[in-house]
Amino acid sequence: MPSGKTHDTITVLLAVPTFAAAFAVTGDFWLSSVVFCGFIFGGLMFGPDLDTGSSQYGRWSMFRFFWFPYRNFFKHRSRWSHGLIFGTVLRVIYFMGVVTCVAFIAAYVYTAYVGGNLPGVSDFARVWAQVRTYSDHWLGEYGLAGLFVGMWLGAASHTLTDIAGTYVKTGKAGL
Secondary structure, three states: OOOHHHHHHHHHHHHHHHHHHHHHHHOOHHHHHHHHHHHHHHHHOOOHHHHOOOHHHHOOHHHHHHHHHHHHHOOOOOOOOOOOOOHHHHHHHHHHHHHHHHHHHHHHHHHHHHOOOOOOHHHHHHHHHHHHHHHHHHHOOOHHHHHHHHHHHHHHHHHHHHHHHHHHHHOOOOO
16 A cells, blocks of 8 residues: 555646646636646545545644544445545535534534524525535636546545555555
């Protein structure tokens, strides 16, 4: 299994070719830049090793607590953490859920302190819709999709590097 430094180096080395490929496909400099940023973020901060005490986990600094349940629930190198199909999708859903829970707890504490009504599920759905509108404004119509593709590619480069490293060491393909 490659080290964290190896994964980081591969992420940095593949970032520019990822931008070039995105530009070749879309012809859009801005969207290609969003894919590029998603790739860097996916490879350095949002990759499969968030289920261990990895460099990626450490980079979350004071927000590492977001990933504590994830680390304890998912087995390292499982299809749920390192899987090409499920890994990034699951981390995005998990992260959105944790952010929503933290926001709910903060709203609950605030409401308990100053009084008033606790926000309901529809309030959180409305906030996520506003986040989508805001992201469309700043990232463009396909910005979230481009960001996700970049994050997925960044995580996929990690998983494929792990597969290659395992093959080199053992002669067997697999995680």
